[in-house]
Amino acid sequence: MFNQLGLIGCGLMGGSFALALKKAGLVRRVVGYSKSPSTVEKARRLGVIDVAAESALLAVSGSDIVIIAVPVAATESTFRAIRHLVDPGVLFMDVGSTKRDVVDAARRVLKERLPSFVPAHPIAGREVAGIEHADAQLYQGRKVILTPLQQTDPVLVQKATDVWAAIGCQVLKMTPENHDTAFAAVSHLPHLVAFAYINAMQQQPSGREFLSLAGPGFRDFTRIAASEPTVWRDILLSNREEILKQSEAFRATLDAMERSMRDWDGEALQQQIQSASDSRSQWTLSTHTPPSGPSGGGKTSR
């Protein structure tokens, strides 16, 4: 049980974390800060936060758990704003989709206060952004990746593990490097491809007409293309080396399939499709069923 959650960044991810902690009875009050005063006010009106703070530092003041839920590129300036109150024993976490850049920023700015920071990436989200979509169930049944460093306080890593588990997450640990390599492959490249695909459609004279004919396959394939531009600009930039490597691998398999098409090689093409189809048919989203307990767990989301 925490006394006070300091929420920095009142958006979908941070707001949902606050609501989940409240719902699980894990926090007495939530103090929130956002760059935009109207957003903080909205968060207060919606009951996501109890008190509006006028700065990130004031949201940290008096908190025993702090979550930084801002676009990854804003993480470093957030660390700068709060570093004087990054005290031992207080659990600091982020929710960023990239971890190497976040960890680098933490090293640069937090220095001897680094042990208090437990980098976290919950694998959850939605194509709608904003505090008004915050949902206490967002993390239920999802994975969260923690990427603690050698210096990270093990007591805080355990606390972080417990709090994510209590709101329904399966907690995994990885190095920041392995995290970024894996998510370039399974998440960042698909986003890049979906954005580029929509742009290609749009730039054609008949693009609008084409779109009106699109069906359920298109709907699902492009769902992630509606994601938040600033968030994804930051992710694509901060993990660009890994993403570009994944894109190269993807272009090679795309080339191979197009070669089969050009060569009219039905046998090779069918093998290429079969291999993809088998692999995808065997895959299932591992939803985690948390043990029931005081957190009210036991249900999986969706």
Added chain:
Amino acid sequence: MFNQLGLIGCGLMGGSFALALKKAGLVRRVVGYSKSPSTVEKARRLGVIDVAAESALLAVSGSDIVIIAVPVAATESTFRAIRHLVDPGVLFMDVGSTKRDVVDAARRVLKERLPSFVPAHPIAGREVAGIEHADAQLYQGRKVILTPLQQTDPVLVQKATDVWAAIGCQVLKMTPENHDTAFAAVSHLPHLVAFAYINAMQQQPSGREFLSLAGPGFRDFTRIAASEPTVWRDILLSNREEILKQSEAFRATLDAMERSMRDWDGEALQQQIQSASDSRSQWTLSTHTPPSGPSGGGKTSR
């Protein structure tokens, strides 16, 4: 009201059409044929067809409506097998995802019997194939594209329009050429990309580990990669010119985004994402609510 539906190819698409016609009270009996005897038998046991035919020609014999629901590359041989019974006044349709190749095959084989054939492409489907997944609701609320030719009997085009409307479809008409161009963009390229993406993942040493970390974004983006290999081999081959053109346009916008990433040009990258995100956010799957009537319509699927 039809007396007898001849179903050639007992799979998801054809089986669902048969069930939909039965459910709407539009047909007295269904005679089905499939290359595989065990499939025909299964279709009979499941009540999708009433009578098993030993050849495509026997499925046509005595039918006043015939649906050819085979992978597109098998359309021409099917036309050859049945052409002696392609009689005026009998409505012949297919359900293929490409139309130029089907129409070319029809011209070559059916010749003076061409007017009886109304090419059709219902925009519906599923990643699971096979008669056991046939569903009377599959076409409910979906679009169907008819691509009649100058020679096509207008009376049969009207009959085709009526029968698809009666099972809940919105009926659109296009030329085979425009159809293939549009569907290369909104359906065929996404499939090619999804197949290639999964293959790229698989070919990496850590691919399996990556897949275990994938979340809901991956799930939706790759859903279509589980599609039926033979069906998609035929589509990718038969519409390859248009698909390769679309792939080129896609590679150009992907190049442009990667250039922004390499140049560390956050402003350009954000614009590129914003444009995709706005476009996708505005798009909605137009589901069609058919008027209620004797077909029992009035509900939209999903």
